[in-house]
Amino acid sequence: MGKYILKRLLSIIPVLFGVSILVFFLVRLIPGSALELFLGTQVEATPEQMEELRRIFGEDKPIPILYLEWLSRILRGDFGYSLRTSRPVLPDILSRLPLSLELTIFSLFLSVIIGIPLGILSSLKQNPIIDILIRIIGLLGLSLPQFWLATLFVILFSSLEGLIPMGNFISFSKNPLLNIKMLFLPSLAIGLGLGAVVMRFTRNNILEVLQMDYIKTAKAKGLSQKAVLFKHALRNALLPIITILGFNAGYLLGGAIVIEEVFALPGMGRLALYAIFQRDYPLLQGIVLIISFLFVLINLLTDILYAFIDPRIRYE
């Protein structure tokens, strides 16, 4: 197992290398540059000013050379400076990481609380009405757009004290209770949709598992429905959900942009969005590298967790 983990960790390096090339060159294919956006349409600059500005914005050399320069700095831990704010890139990204992590964990947690019980209920097929109701909820959860749900939450709950952050976001270390209160609705907006996915997955898995031979054996042994379900079926059905959650965790880390915008949360998604709009290359490259690293790490953790829980799985 240890050798396997080591191999996986080492494989992160070529992945990150590939990502760095992709992001560096791809983003420069988009028309527009940080310098152009800085000047906008209202500002005039003389030719000497333009030369100086180009040097400051790093546009005075060919792209492959800029890439090598950037790469050598990254390998030394220097993520460079934001083109827009002139601040060092890494501390800014890392300062937004806790919020994104919290949002991700909270959303996954809510999706599990919502999805699994409903999934189990609906798989029991005891009451056709409940089954249909739950299936409709599932459909709604999948189809309702996140931004719509988020905006609805803001409008409905803005009058309730502390429930909607208004540009006054408080970190967990400063005030844990207020922090969780503020993240509840944003996480719910994500969790509802994700919960629907988890629900359907749970339901289908349980139904599938219930067809298995060992279930028939358990029933033949005389175990009650409940015991069959909870002692045998559930454990096997829920395992694959870990994979789904793991995958979504990586995605949510950088992808909760809409939720962050609507709820005014200073997370990594919003930072990435601004970096793209402003063509702030150093910032964008830094964010993509870090998110990719975390994504791959989470995948690895998911696989390890899987192996721990399921004794049948062994990695070489």
Place this chain on the structure above:
Amino acid sequence: MRKSFVIFLLIILIVLSFSSGQIKRGGTLTIGVDQEVVGLDPNIVTAFSSFRRIDLLYNKLVKYDDRLNIVPDLAVSWEIPDNLTYVFHLRKGVKFHNGRELTAEDVKYTLERILDPKTGSPGRSYIEPISSIEVLDKYTVKIKLSTPLASILSGLASNNCAIVPKEEVEKYGNLQRNVVGTGPFKLAEWVPDNYMRLVRNPDYFEKGLPYLDEIIFRVIPEQTSLLAGLKAGALDMATINDGSVILQAKKDPNLVIMQKPGINVRTFGFNTTRKPFNDIKVRQAIALAIDREEIVATAEFGMAMPSGPIPASVKKWAKNVKLLPFSRPNIKKAKELLTQAGYPDGFSFKIVCSPTYEGGIAVAQVIQNQLKKIGLKPELEVLEWGIYIDRWKKRDFDSMVELRGGDPDPDRFLYRILHSKGAVNNFLFKDEEVDKLLEEGRRLTKYEERKPIYDKLQVLISEKAPVIFLYVPYETQILKPYVKGFKQVGNGALYYLTSTWIEK
């Protein structure tokens, strides 16, 4: 005699008890804005969001009041002995936030910093003709120009020309993160993408001001969230520019909507070197198909003022747009002109726009509809903001919807847009007559001499129509009723927050 005196006293007491205009000192004002600032160095920044904070942290030599007149700021008075010389007399006892008194040396240092190409200051072009800056004594500065520039006072009123202290610039390299101004507020705390806290400057040179102890700027990107924040009481004030959100706010009796025509102008312009827009008849035909009132009603929910080449809100200079040629819809004449130009069946072309506020996609849609009535077939090219800017820079468009930053001085606004050497003349418009008038307008300094020139220019520009000036959008601030004393300035400036108080 005694009786009437008692009645007199009673009347005074009654009047006083009714006056709710009692100024209360202290308190915190929380204002919601939708954009974070990138930096705070007044000589370097370009974004309007930055200017709004700088309004409260720094001062300029002169500034605009709420009626768009140039009034003293750091300079209490000035003389213009000839159109190449300006002598400014500075206020005495003005202190920077680090305690040092501001003198003429600081003005000289700042202006030279702005003029230095290495600074990369947007303010450079506003004061470019300055050839020398002389310190006559501790509080007197003499500025000499190489060529006349009537709009130089307007340029000096820009936030890009705010006065900064030399030793602090040299200490930090620039003032993007460190604020050392002379303004009514100081920077206390800044958490990017979250909030910025400003505190009262007790040594501010306007005695007794500001009233507020603290101002907090909160960054909330979504317009609906800003309104929700106001309603919930988390915000005392918010700058909102989305028409549909403003309409919602108007329905709430607990909110005060302050609106005023700004000085920015929405435009629809052409690349005048591209066929068929190189033909003046085609441009005039399009101008005749445009119905400004309809655009204002549809795209801006009625919250704008139709305008000609000079922002209609600048009443000193702007002619009534209805009196300008080719500025009233006339479908018949438009079709005739098109036929004369050789396009009886119209033609197809692209309109570049963007979903951002400045990119005017709603405006483009209304224009598209209006132009179909004269047989044209315009297609919208909706571009992401960065790509929009890129195409603008490369002059790669047929026609384009823009929001032009305006100015109360017609020279500063029109010269750079329409002079053949104008830096933001992306229409590639070149006309000798217009050039000559623009040059003369900036050379003369007296209003009476300049007015007839700019009157003529407005007529001429409407005739030649390289760009059609549509309207001036309203600037909107939404406040809670207990926020008193605030006044709007046409360019969106917030320095009247200095004399604002909270009555709670």
